[in-house]
Amino acid sequence: xxxxxxxxxxGAASAIGEALVEIAEERGFPIGDLHVIDEGDxxxxxxxxxGRNLRVRDVAQFxxxxxxxxxxxxxxxxxxxxxxxxxxxxxxxIDVTSGKNSAALPCVVPELNAQRLASMSKPVCVSSPAPxxxxxxxxxxxxxxxxxxERITVTACVPVSSRGRRGVNELARQTAELLxxxxxxxxxxxxxxxxxxxxxxxxxxxxxxxILEKRFANELKQLLDKPLLPxxxxxxxxxxxxxxxxxxxxxxxxxxDLDAVSQALEQAPGLExxxxxxxxxxxxxxxxxxxxxxxRVRHGHDDRRQVNLxxxxxxxxxxxxxxxxxxxxxxxxxxx
Amino acid sequence: xxxxxxxxxxGAASAIGEALVEIAEERGFPIGDLHVIDEGDxxxxxxxxxGRNLRVRDVAQFxxxxxxxxxxxxxxxxxxxxxxxxxxxxxxxIDVTSGKNSAALPCVVPELNAQRLASMSKPVCVSSPAPxxxxxxxxxxxxxxxxxxERITVTACVPVSSRGRRGVNELARQTAELLxxxxxxxxxxxxxxxxxxxxxxxxxxxxxxxILEKRFANELKQLLDKPLLPxxxxxxxxxxxxxxxxxxxxxxxxxxDLDAVSQALEQAPGLExxxxxxxxxxxxxxxxxxxxxxxRVRHGHDDRRQVNLxxxxxxxxxxxxxxxxxxxxxxxxxxx
Numbered sequence: 001x002x003x004x005x006x007x008x009x010x011g012a013a014s015a016i017g018e019a020l021v022e023i024a025e026e027r028g029f030p031i032g033d034l035h036v037i038d039e040g041d042x043x044x045x046x047x048x049x050x051g052r053n054l055r056v057r058d059v060a061q062f063x064x065x066x067x068x069x070x071x072x073x074x075x076x077x078x079x080x081x082x083x084x085x086x087x088x089x090x091x092x093x094i095d096v097t098s099g100k101n102s103a104a105l106p107c108v109v110p111e112l113n114a115q116r117l118a119s120m121s122k123p124v125c126v127s128s129p130a131p132x133x134x135x136x137x138x139x140x141x142x143x144x145x146x147x148x149x150e151r152i153t154v155t156a157c158v159p160v161s162s163r164g165r166r167g168v169n170e171l172a173r174q175t176a177e178l179l180x181x182x183x184x185x186x187x188x189x190x191x192x193x194x195x196x197x198x199x200x201x202x203x204x205x206x207x208x209x210x211i212l213e214k215r216f217a218n219e220l221k222q223l224l225d226k227p228l229l230p231x232x233x234x235x236x237x238x239x240x241x242x243x244x245x246x247x248x249x250x251x252x253x254x255x256x257d258l259d260a261v262s263q264a265l266e267q268a269p270g271l272e273x274x275x276x277x278x279x280x281x282x283x284x285x286x287x288x289x290x291x292x293x294x295x296r297v298r299h300g301h302d303d304r305r306q307v308n309l310x311x312x313x314x315x316x317x318x319x320x321x322x323x324x325x326x327x328x329x330x331x332x333x334x335x336x
Numbered sequence: 337x338x339x340x341x342x343x344x345x346x347g348a349a350s351a352i353g354e355a356l357v358e359i360a361e362e363r364g365f366p367i368g369d370l371h372v373i374d375e376g377d378x379x380x381x382x383x384x385x386x387g388r389n390l391r392v393r394d395v396a397q398f399x400x401x402x403x404x405x406x407x408x409x410x411x412x413x414x415x416x417x418x419x420x421x422x423x424x425x426x427x428x429x430i431d432v433t434s435g436k437n438s439a440a441l442p443c444v445v446p447e448l449n450a451q452r453l454a455s456m457s458k459p460v461c462v463s464s465p466a467p468x469x470x471x472x473x474x475x476x477x478x479x480x481x482x483x484x485x486e487r488i489t490v491t492a493c494v495p496v497s498s499r500g501r502r503g504v505n506e507l508a509r510q511t512a513e514l515l516x517x518x519x520x521x522x523x524x525x526x527x528x529x530x531x532x533x534x535x536x537x538x539x540x541x542x543x544x545x546x547i548l549e550k551r552f553a554n555e556l557k558q559l560l561d562k563p564l565l566p567x568x569x570x571x572x573x574x575x576x577x578x579x580x581x582x583x584x585x586x587x588x589x590x591x592x593d594l595d596a597v598s599q600a601l602e603q604a605p606g607l608e609x610x611x612x613x614x615x616x617x618x619x620x621x622x623x624x625x626x627x628x629x630x631x632r633v634r635h636g637h638d639d640r641r642q643v644n645l646x647x648x649x650x651x652x653x654x655x656x657x658x659x660x661x662x663x664x665x666x667x668x669x670x671x672x
Contacts, residue, residue: 155491155583157533157572171531176515179508192619195507197493197574197581199615199632199646208612208634217637232636234583234644236493238533239575245533247491247570247583276544279535283528296535298544300568301553308570310535 004032005332006067008091010059010082011074013042015165016096019321020071021047021054029325030332031069037062039078064089068336071324072097074164087125092331095127096324098162098212107219109134110326111270112141117327117335124335128327129219130212131319132156132235132244137223138292138318139248139311142268144224146260147307148253152231156216157238157245158201159282159315163188168241175239189237198237210235243282244319246311255304262297270318273297279310286312290322340368341668342403344427346395346418347410349378351501352432355657356407357383357390365661366668367405373398375414400425404672407660408433410500423461428667431463432660434498434548443555445470446662447606448477453663453671460671464663465555466548467655468492468571468580473559474628474654475584475647478604480560482596483643484589488567492552493574493581494537495618495651499524504577511575525573534573546571579618580655582647591640598633606654609633615646622648626658 007029011017013036021036023029036047037059046053059082064070070086072079076097086093095105105127108116117124128134136154143149160167166188174194177184184192191198202210217231238245250256265273274280274295285293292313300306313319343365347353349372357372359365372383373395382389395418400406406422408415412433422429431441441463444452453460464470472490479485496503502524510530513520520528527534538546553567574581586592601609610616610631621629628649636642649655 153489153585175511179512195576196617196619197576198617230636230639232585232642232644236583240531240533247572249489249568281527281532281534283532300566303566306568308568
C-alpha cells in the first residue's frame with residue numbers, strides 16, 4: 001500500500017456521513033482520494049470538502065479496490081450489504097452505523113483501547129461504539145484505578161437524531177403541529193415524542209432490552225476491559241434533537257473519595273468537569289463539542305459507596321464521527 | 337366538631353389548588369363549606385365548584401377557626417407563613433406544597449401507610465409526598481414481600497409543571513421562540529429547557545442533592561417503612577409539560593422471578609401494567625389518569641438479581657391533588 005491511503009465513506013449523505021467529511025477536513029485527515037458513496041436519492045448530491053464539491057456516487061457501482069479504508073455510516077443495511085465487498089477488496093473497515101451487526105465487530109475508542117488494533121488480523125475491521133457507550137467510557141477511564149467498581153446503572157436519554165434525519169424532522173414536525181393545535185399523526189416513533197418521553201429508544205427485543213441497550217452494555221464492558229462487570233442500561237428517548245444525556249450511578253466496594261474523583265476527572269483528556277452547582281446540558285455545552293461534559297458528581301443519599309454523575313455529549317461528533325476519524329488516523333499511522 | 341367538616345384550600349389558584357377543587361367535586365368529597373384562599377393577584381379570582389363560582393379570598397384575612405381541615409397547595413412560602421395559624425386554630429393540615437418544610441412532616445399515601453394516621457396526635461398534620469415518591473411507592477408496595485430489596489436507583493424525569501404555571505409557560509414560550517428562530521432569553525430555569533434536558537430539577541444544595549431528590553429518598557423510605565434501604569435518586573428536568581417518568585433499577589439479594597413480579601403488579605390496586613412491548617408515556621397514558629403506569633419490566637443485562645422498570649404518572653393528580661384528597665377523606669372518616 002502506498003503512503004497515501006485512499007478512503008471511501010459509505011452512507012456519506014447521512015448525518016454522520018456528512019460529519020465524517022467535515023471532521024476529516026477540519027483535522028487534516030492525512031488521506032489521498034476521498035470517495036463519497038451512498039444509495040437511493042442520495043446519489044448525485046454533493047458534499048463540500050477542501051473547497052471542492054464531492055459528488056455522492058452509487059455504492060452499488062463502487063469498486064472498493066480503489067481504496068484502503070472504508071467508513072460505513074448511515075443505515076445499518078448498507079453495512080450488511082457492502083461489508084463483504086469491502087473486506088474482499090482488502091479494505092480496513094470502520095463501522096459507524098448503529099444496529100445489531102455493529103455489536104459483532106470489536107469496538108475502539110482510541111483514548112481507551114488503541115492497543116487492541118495492534119493485535120488484530122488485517123485488514124482491520126472495527127466499529128465505533130454507540131455514542132452513549134463512548135461518552136461513559138471516556139468518563140470512567142480515569143476513574144478505574146481509583147474506584148473498586150462493583151456495578152454500573154445508567155439511564156441514557158437518547159436524542160431523536162439517534163434515528164437519523166427522519167427522527168429530527170419528526171420532532172420538529174410534531175412540535176409545530178402541537179403548537180398550532182393541529183391533530184398529531186405520529187410517523188416515526190409510533191407515538192407523540194414532542195413534549196413526551198418514551199420508555200425505550202426503540203422496540204425492545206424478546207429479552208426486554210433494546211438493541212442499543214445491549215450494544216451499550218457490551219461495548220462498555222469491552223472498552224473498560226471488564227467483561228464481568230454488571231451494567232444495567234436503560235435507553236429512553238427524549239424530545240431533544242442532538243446530544244445524549246446520561247444519569248449514571250456507580251456502586252463501589254469501598255467508600256468513595258469525591259475529591260479524588262473530581263481531581264481525576266479534571267485532569268483527564270477529552271473531558272470537561274462542570275463547576276459545582278453547574279449542570280452541563282446538551283444544548284448549552286455538548287453540541288458541536290468534541291469533549292464529553294460531566295457534572296453533578298455526588299455520593300448516593302446516605303451512601304458513600306455510591307457515586308452519581310451527569311454526563312452530556314454530542315452524539316454525532318465524539319459519539320460517532322470524530323471517534324471514527326480518530327480511529328482512522330491511528331489505523332493509517334500504524335496499522336495499514 | 338360537627339358531622340360536616342368545613343375545609344379550606346390555601347394556594348387555591350395554583351395548578352394543584354385548582355386540581356384539589358376539581359377532584360373534591362368529582363369524588364363528592366364529604367365536606368361542609370369549602371373556602372378557597374390565596375394571596376397576591378389570585379385574590380378575587382373564581383373557581384368553579386358544584387355549579388357555583390367560589391371566590392378566592394385573601395389568606396391573610398382568613399379565620400382558620402371556621403374550618404377543621406386545611407390543604408396547603410402552591411408555593412411553599414404559603415405553608416411557611418400560615419401553618420402556625422392553621423394549627424393554632426386546631427385545624428388538621430394536609431400539605432401539598434413542595435419544598436423543604438414538607439419534608440419535615442410525616443407523609444401519607446393512603447394505600448400504603450394509612451395506619452400511620454391512627455397513631456398521630458391531633459390535630460393531624462401530614463404531607464402528601466413528592467409526586468415521584470408516591471408513584472414509585474405505589475409500584476413497589478406489591479413487590480415488597482416478593483423481593484429482598486437491597487438497593488433502589490432511580491432517575492426521575494420531572495416535568496416543567498414541577499415549577500407550577502411559570503414552568504409550563506416558560507417551556508411553551510421557549511419552544512415557540514425557537515421554532516420561530518427568535519433569540520431565546522431563559523427566564524425560569526436559568527437556561528434553555530426546550531429541546532434540552534437539565535441535569536437537576538433545581539439548583540442542588542451544598543451536599544450535591546436537590547431538595548426534591550432528598551425529599552424523594554426520605555419519603556420513599558417512610559412510605560415503604562424501610563429507613564435503612566439505600567436509595568439513590570437523580571431528578572432531571574425534561575421538556576415535558578405534565579407527568580413524571582421514572583427509570584428504576586431494583587437490586588435484590590436473590591434472583592428475581594419476573595413472572596411473579598408481573599403478576600403482583602397486575603393484581604395491585606392503583607396500577608396499570610403495560611403489555612410486553614408497550615411503553616407507557618406521560619402524554620399517551622399518565623396525564624389525567626389516577627393510576628400509575630408501569631412497563632418495561634426486565635432483568636439487568638446478564639444479571640437476574642436486578643429488575644428494571646419504567647414508571648409514568650400524572651404529577652398533579654395521583655402525584656399530588658388526588659392523593660391529598662384521598663388522605664383528607666380518610667381523615668374526615670376516621671380521625672377528625
